[in-house]
Amino acid sequence: MSMFEAILSTRSVPTGIGLGLRARFIDRVARGAADGVPTFVELCPENYMHRGGRSPARLEEVAQRFPVICHGLMMSLGSTDPFEDAYFAQLRAFLDRYDPPWHSDHLCWSGLHGAVLHDLLPVPFTSAVARRVASRVVEARDRLERPMAVENISWYAELGASQLDEVEFLVEILERADCGLLLDVNNVFVNAQNHGFDPLAWLERIPLERVVQLHVAGHESWEEDLIIDTHGATVRDEVYELMAWVIERTGPRPVLLERDSNIPPLPELLDEIRRLDGVYQQALSRWEADRSGGSADVRTAKAVGHA
Numbered sequence: 001m002s003m004f005e006a007i008l009s010t011r012s013v014p015t016g017i018g019l020g021l022r023a024r025f026i027d028r029v030a031r032g033a034a035d036g037v038p039t040f041v042e043l044c045p046e047n048y049m050h051r052g053g054r055s056p057a058r059l060e061e062v063a064q065r066f067p068v069i070c071h072g073l074m075m076s077l078g079s080t081d082p083f084e085d086a087y088f089a090q091l092r093a094f095l096d097r098y099d100p101p102w103h104s105d106h107l108c109w110s111g112l113h114g115a116v117l118h119d120l121l122p123v124p125f126t127s128a129v130a131r132r133v134a135s136r137v138v139e140a141r142d143r144l145e146r147p148m149a150v151e152n153i154s155w156y157a158e159l160g161a162s163q164l165d166e167v168e169f170l171v172e173i174l175e176r177a178d179c180g181l182l183l184d185v186n187n188v189f190v191n192a193q194n195h196g197f198d199p200l201a202w203l204e205r206i207p208l209e210r211v212v213q214l215h216v217a218g219h220e221s222w223e224e225d226l227i228i229d230t231h232g233a234t235v236r237d238e239v240y241e242l243m244a245w246v247i248e249r250t251g252p253r254p255v256l257l258e259r260d261s262n263i264p265p266l267p268e269l270l271d272e273i274r275r276l277d278g279v280y281q282q283a284l285s286r287w288e289a290d291r292s293g294g295s296a297d298v299r300t301a302k303a304v305g306h307a
């Protein structure tokens with residue numbers, strides 16, 4: 001049984017293409033402007049845990065319309081600081097209210113000695129660090145009393161001396177913590193381009209039974225041989241292909257469109273969700289054909305076509 005199936009056996013989980021909820025359009029989504037297009041919304045609890053004003057009321061209205069998945073920014077799983085009790089108390093209260101199927105955060109560190117760095121920084125890929133991160137994932141799961149998933153990040157330099165490669169490091173954490181993977185295929189593509197490896201070879205080594213959710217996003221070129229995971233552009237064809245490659249092997253999963261800068265008008269984001277859904281549905285058809293004994297030859301990363 002996959003991690004996703006294990007969660008699915010205890011509760012319903014949204015699948016299909018979701019919308020990352022942003023302040024810029026939360027009012028419109030709360031009034032129904034996105035109804036019928038995304039199958040869920042993903043939100044960052046830290047953006048709402050201290051909010052007064054209209055946001056709590058708007059969020060309540062959005063949650064009436066869509067299933068909610070939560071994705072955090074500030075757990076700093078790679079840090080050596082102890083977890084803050086106040087942060088976990090607030091996060092737990094928030095998650096208990098919206099009851100997402102799991103909580104996720106990034107495989108990174110983003111603060112030290114109480115200072116918040118507002119960046120998602122990589123940790124050295126070593127067994128010692130993997131053990132520490134895994135124990136923190138387990139502690140987070142126990143404090144929140146909710147399954148945890150970790151997200152692979154985009155990284156631009158190795159910090160410290162790594163003894164493992166990224167996949168070995170990731171797999172050690174997943175297995176030690178017995179947690180889910182939020183697989184960001186744009187981060188895989190960005191890292192592959194910047195560090196010179198084959199993204200499909202990377203994905204082939206990932207235990208896909210651990211994948212509970214995917215992220216897709218757009219990236220931008222910085223220099224000729226450097227691309228940056230800005231979440232500030234439309235999703236590139238190559239990232240659609242990686243998403244499809246995963247879905248045709250895992251079956252239905254929630255896939256989240258992330259957009260954090262250069263945010264277009266909501267109708268444009270909804271159009272992008274419809275395009276993603278077209279590719280997602282094609283991939284699901286190949287997964288279903290494969291399961292029912294159809295030809296596996298239809299499974300090819302280059303078979304993805306979208307308008």
Ligand SMILES: [Fe+2]
Binds near residue numbers: 151184215258
């Ligand atoms: Fe992501």
